[in-house]
Amino acid sequence: METPMAEIFQFFIRLSAFLGREIFAVLRQPMLILTLVLGPFLILLLFGLGFRNEAQPLRTLFVIDDENSELAQNLEKTVSNLGPQLIYEGITSDKEEAIQKLLRREIDLIAEVPAHADELIRNNQPAVITLLHYEIDPMQKDYIAVFGEVYINEINRRVLLQATQQGQEESTAVQQSLDATKQTVADLNQALDSQDQDQVQEQQQVLERDTDILVQTVGASVSLVNGLNQAMGYSNNTDTEAIEDLLKDIDQNSQPMSSETGNTQEVAAEKQRLNQLEGNLDELNSLLEEFQTIDPDILVRPFRSEPKSIASVQLRPSDFFAPAVIALLMQHLVVTFAALSVVTERRAGTMELFRISPISPIETLLSKYLSYFILGSMLTIILTAVVVYGLGVPMLGPWGLYALIMTSLIFTSLGIGFVISLIAQTDSQAVQYSMILLLTSVFFSGAFIGLHLLQGPVKVVSWAIPATYGIRLLQDIMLRGYLANPLLLTSLTAIGSLFFVIAWVLMRRAMAQA
Amino acid sequence: MKQPVIYTQNLSKQFGSEEAVKDVTFSIPEGTIFGFIGPSGSGKTTTLRLLTGLYRPTEGKIAVLNEAPSEFSRATQRKIGYMPQLFVLYDDLSVWENLNFVASLYGVGFGRAKRLNELLDFVELSSHKDKVVRKLSGGMKRRLSLAATLIHRPKLIFLDEPTAGIDPVLRRKFWDHFQTIREQGQTLFITTQYVGEAAYCDYVGVLANGRLLMVDTPKNLRRRAYGGDIIKLRTADYVSPQVVAALRLLPFIQGDVTRTGPQTLRIVTDNASTVIPLLIDWAKEQHLTVESIEEDLPPFDDVFVELVKNGDTHG
Numbered sequence: 001m002e003t004p005m006a007e008i009f010q011f012f013i014r015l016s017a018f019l020g021r022e023i024f025a026v027l028r029q030p031m032l033i034l035t036l037v038l039g040p041f042l043i044l045l046l047f048g049l050g051f052r053n054e055a056q057p058l059r060t061l062f063v064i065d066d067e068n069s070e071l072a073q074n075l076e077k078t079v080s081n082l083g084p085q086l087i088y089e090g091i092t093s094d095k096e097e098a099i100q101k102l103l104r105r106e107i108d109l110i111a112e113v114p115a116h117a118d119e120l121i122r123n124n125q126p127a128v129i130t131l132l133h134y135e136i137d138p139m140q141k142d143y144i145a146v147f148g149e150v151y152i153n154e155i156n157r158r159v160l161l162q163a164t165q166q167g168q169e170e171s172t173a174v175q176q177s178l179d180a181t182k183q184t185v186a187d188l189n190q191a192l193d194s195q196d197q198d199q200v201q202e203q204q205q206v207l208e209r210d211t212d213i214l215v216q217t218v219g220a221s222v223s224l225v226n227g228l229n230q231a232m233g234y235s236n237n238t239d240t241e242a243i244e245d246l247l248k249d250i251d252q253n254s255q256p257m258s259s260e261t262g263n264t265q266e267v268a269a270e271k272q273r274l275n276q277l278e279g280n281l282d283e284l285n286s287l288l289e290e291f292q293t294i295d296p297d298i299l300v301r302p303f304r305s306e307p308k309s310i311a312s313v314q315l316r317p318s319d320f321f322a323p324a325v326i327a328l329l330m331q332h333l334v335v336t337f338a339a340l341s342v343v344t345e346r347r348a349g350t351m352e353l354f355r356i357s358p359i360s361p362i363e364t365l366l367s368k369y370l371s372y373f374i375l376g377s378m379l380t381i382i383l384t385a386v387v388v389y390g391l392g393v394p395m396l397g398p399w400g401l402y403a404l405i406m407t408s409l410i411f412t413s414l415g416i417g418f419v420i421s422l423i424a425q426t427d428s429q430a431v432q433y434s435m436i437l438l439l440t441s442v443f444f445s446g447a448f449i450g451l452h453l454l455q456g457p458v459k460v461v462s463w464a465i466p467a468t469y470g471i472r473l474l475q476d477i478m479l480r481g482y483l484a485n486p487l488l489l490t491s492l493t494a495i496g497s498l499f500f501v502i503a504w505v506l507m508r509r510a511m512a513q514a
Numbered sequence: 515m516k517q518p519v520i521y522t523q524n525l526s527k528q529f530g531s532e533e534a535v536k537d538v539t540f541s542i543p544e545g546t547i548f549g550f551i552g553p554s555g556s557g558k559t560t561t562l563r564l565l566t567g568l569y570r571p572t573e574g575k576i577a578v579l580n581e582a583p584s585e586f587s588r589a590t591q592r593k594i595g596y597m598p599q600l601f602v603l604y605d606d607l608s609v610w611e612n613l614n615f616v617a618s619l620y621g622v623g624f625g626r627a628k629r630l631n632e633l634l635d636f637v638e639l640s641s642h643k644d645k646v647v648r649k650l651s652g653g654m655k656r657r658l659s660l661a662a663t664l665i666h667r668p669k670l671i672f673l674d675e676p677t678a679g680i681d682p683v684l685r686r687k688f689w690d691h692f693q694t695i696r697e698q699g700q701t702l703f704i705t706t707q708y709v710g711e712a713a714y715c716d717y718v719g720v721l722a723n724g725r726l727l728m729v730d731t732p733k734n735l736r737r738r739a740y741g742g743d744i745i746k747l748r749t750a751d752y753v754s755p756q757v758v759a760a761l762r763l764l765p766f767i768q769g770d771v772t773r774t775g776p777q778t779l780r781i782v783t784d785n786a787s788t789v790i791p792l793l794i795d796w797a798k799e800q801h802l803t804v805e806s807i808e809e810d811l812p813p814f815d816d817v818f819v820e821l822v823k824n825g826d827t828h829g
Contacts, residue, residue: 016618020611025607028607356566
């Protein structure tokens with residue numbers, strides 16, 4: 001009879017059985033180690049070097065009814081330098097030829113401008129520019145929709161900008177009108193001083209006409225600015241309201257007091273009115289100068305977005321994908337290792353040895369978990385070192401937490417691998433199951449396609465895959481420096497525990513009497 | 515008979531409608547080599563699997579080291595060694611690593627190097643201990659399997675066709691190893707389809723079509739196959755049928771007397787060693803010159819055929 005201490009000692013000896021077996025078997029295959037370590041590194045390196053984080057430029061041909069029309073010429077000026085993502089391929093009136101080019105993939109997009117677009121706008125109807133494409137990739141289709149939206153906004157902005165610039169240019173005429181009015185006020189003052197009644201009356205009429213012109217020209221510009229302000233939702237119209245009030249004052253002050261200005265009192269009153277008017281004109285002058293100095297681009301596009309990350313480091317696109325690659329690769333490697341382990345031993349008959357020997361199903365499973373866990377950890381250490389120190393992917397969080405996440409990911413992946421191994425009848429079946437899991441992970445784990453793009457019920461599949469948790473947790477800890485949702489780690493470990501229990505039940509069955 | 519280490523009673527195993535083992539009853543004393551002999555598909559491996567606990571019997575009782583295999587305790591499992599029919603260790607490990615692996619399965623302490631070296635010497639694999647198994651010959655793999663089976667010094671060793679497919683020289687060596695193990699007090703249960711190997715066993719069970727025809731010592735099997743010991747008598751003179759008839763009437767001749775040639779006789783007796791001198795005296799009386807007289811030991815292949823033909827089921 002063994003003593004309890006001897007039993008415990010033997011438990012650990014039995015547990016060590018697979019540790020040596022698996023590690024020696026792997027170490028004996030240097031090419032395998034090289035592939036396991038270098039493979040993922042090269043994939044990441046290639047991805048980092050090759051990934052372009054910019055929208056695809058689209059070769060765009062504009063189709064318009066009359067390519068020599070004024071609209072076509074204006075359009076060419078507007079669209080030929082719209083932005084880096086629109087490669088201007090010219091304007092044509094031959095729609096069929098344009099479509100042929102699209103079919104031959106010589107261009108990516110046709111922008112069909114409606115005939116008589118100017119008339120449509122004048123008739124209070126939008127001029128719809130149709131974007132024809134021949135894309136089959138749903139993401140690319142969506143991109144074209146967004147592309148269209150962005151560039152049509154840009155065209156609209158340029159049209160508005162042109163109108164505003166025109167308005168500001170017209171304010172030069174206002175200036176001239178203002179100067180003429182001020183001169184008339186001076187002349188009227190002089191006529192009053194010289195008590196030349198005829199001259200006074202003549203100058204009064206000139207002043208009335210000048211102020212009418214001034215009110216009209218300034219009014220038009222102010223209305224334009226007011227319209228822009230309202231369209232943009234500005235609540236503060238102080239500047240334009242001041243101009244409008246001034247115009248009212250000018251209009252009022254420009255009315256002659258009487259047809260005859262004979263007595264001293266009347267002359268004094270008229271001079272006072274002229275002084276007020278002069279003051280109004282000076283004030284208007286300064287306000288107009290202010291209006292003229294506003295950048296028309298600011299007027300038509302007063303708001304602009306400028307994204308800024310609060311992250312402490314600037315991330316490259318490959319940095320974002322690195323945690324996903326680590327999680328996916330580690331899951332796949334560990335699942336494949338585990339999936340092949342029991343099925344091979346069952347097929348070779350080695351399992352019979354275990355069944356007859358004192359090693360129990362739980363010891364067998366624990367021993368295998370331990371050996372593959374150590375192997376997985378070794379690979380994780382090498383892969384992480386290469387990713388962080390070789391490729392320079394940031395590691396902002398604590399290493400302890402990173403180790404905890406990887407432990408949970410490896411533990412859960414091992415559970416799935418052993419369940420596969422205990423269900424599969426042959427090696428190839430086990431490999432197939434592992435590959436199916438990898439494929440599912442690529443599509444559903446959110447590694448490359450965001451989870452928000454998946455329908456609700458399909459997300460159940462996503463959240464059954466360890467990599468889904470691993471990717472989010474690793475992205476948090478590596479790129480944000482903390483765990484935004486620690487529940488994910490708990491859930492991942494819970495799934496791992498569930499698979500451990502299932503694997504244990506299956507192992508008991510596999511080692512039971514037939 | 516010594517204390518049985520294996521005991522079965524009316525043991526049967528059915529796979530679906532097929533009955534692989536039928537009503538098998540036998541017991542094996544401690545410290546013996548028990549050969550389980552039968553043609554391919556006769557139920558040898560199934561019986562071995564029932565004894566080791568790999569299979570659950572459909573009917574009957576089994577006691578191995580006084581325990582039912584379905585309820586083997588760890589202590590009992592540590593007393594059992596098992597060498598499967600095929601090589602089941604790892605091709606990608608070295609000889610030494612494989613032995614270490616099996617030693618760990620059985621909880622052999624980490625100071626095991628001496629034991630491993632002893633075993634490698636025993637199976638003559640010391641010079642190959644660092645070799646990866648995939649580079650070993652079939653015979654070497656068998657020897658490695660044997661060493662792995664013995665690593666934890668089991669009291670009872672099950673060997674499933676350990677000599678199948680290996681050359682006669684190595685087969686002989688294996689049996690020498692088995693004899694040595696038996697001399698150390700261990701019990702061996704060996705299945706084989708080489709009937710000739712029965713001669714190396716202390717007890718032999720003959721199995722055919724899932725039925726145990728008999729269990730006995732090799733010598734007794736021969737006797738049972740032919741009804742006693744066989745004596746081959748050759749004379750210089752012609753032996754007439756009348757002489758043969760007279761011979762049959764002698765009191766010490768209980769078995770059959772066959773004239774196998776003009777000058778040769780085949781005589782079945784209870785005990786060859788006592789009958790041979792009597793026969794020499796009788797020949798003299800009959801004026802027959804004896805050229806040769808000896809106990810005939812027919813090969814076990816013939817014995818087995820005879821036993822199966824007789825359908826002797828008296829174990």
